[in-house]
Amino acid sequence: MLIQGLSRGAISPLLLFFRRYIRVVVPVLVCWLTACSSHSPTPAVFASGYLADRGVVRLWRKDDTQQHLTTLVMVFSSLQGNDVKTTLYRFQQGVLREVQQTATLPSQGEVRLRFDQSGNVSFMQRQLPDRRESLSEDDIALYQFDARRLLALSDSLRTGKVSLIQGHWKAGQVTTCDGKTVRPDFDRASLAWIAQQNEHAGGPLGIAWLESPEGTQLLQVAEADFCRWEPTAETW
Template structure:
């Protein structure tokens, strides 16, 4: 099953595909993982840190649209699978910041949203939607982690791919993905930032941009 299933399945299908494909894996995943998937009109990258002793999960998600510059960076904290904090920043033409904290009963103890520099109040429906999205992202992250779908990022320059760890690699891109990287190289000067996914099912190109992804990607100590 090729990694293009990440695009085709959608949210619910993605979960079903991954859980079906990966139900046989028994090995405990590492405490710090990076993954991602093709989202609606963009790419989603996820970094996750689990603290079993504290029963907490911290996730940083980065949504990068394929068109425009409205990158959305969200930090989540979960305690015993319940969302406790959401901190979101969206840049672009209409910048937005969001902060929500929940108590141990799931009720908001603090919330604030700013759009274009103006504070706005969150409605009950919006608050419920943010909680639902947080829980859904936790489930997707869990499935991606169980399925060993690993996010890789690196720098492409002069036909050489170097990961953020400094290792030269040769990702097993299909012909279409390799052609896309080559085309972007011809239209760019200097190095390109490249993100891709590796899994037992294969390799999938996720994102190519005139940006150094390695410069800002989260580290374990930062989650």
């Protein structure tokens, strides 16, 4: 289970603080984490993440300046079991236009929402295994709130250069999802946690970590392929 891969022994006070107060102090915290260094060009697709209350959040963002379109892909992996939820948000000129959500648990179904330029719902549907149903006004409001929150959060993380990197761990080095071989600068506690997970693993270890101008932070290590969650060219 993915809960076994959470780096509990290696989580610094910084990430504990990040987890508890992310909703209210993310811009300030990210600025502190990275010394507010934000003058280099931003990548076409920006990846970041953080440790939430009940799981690990991975966040990818792509901006199409010609179409004034911003696409966010959020992957939430629960700390309890193997529940993974993927949500795609599209914004045009800062206005939420689309939400698509899928989950590994069939009981949660799939959600699709579309909005017009004024923010009014033009299409909504929750597809469950045995039926389709509409969403309540509260459900829709929650999706809109989460979308705005994640958009603002991605702004702060990108400004602060807090980047997510993932791959496969083997013999002290990582083959990243894009095929590079790297040796992350983990601290002793993180390396000890990885060694412990590796000792009990029956297969290859997936690993995810955050890098910023201020250092490297292990996010998650588990007997799982995190690369399969990364968006593909077709996603955008």
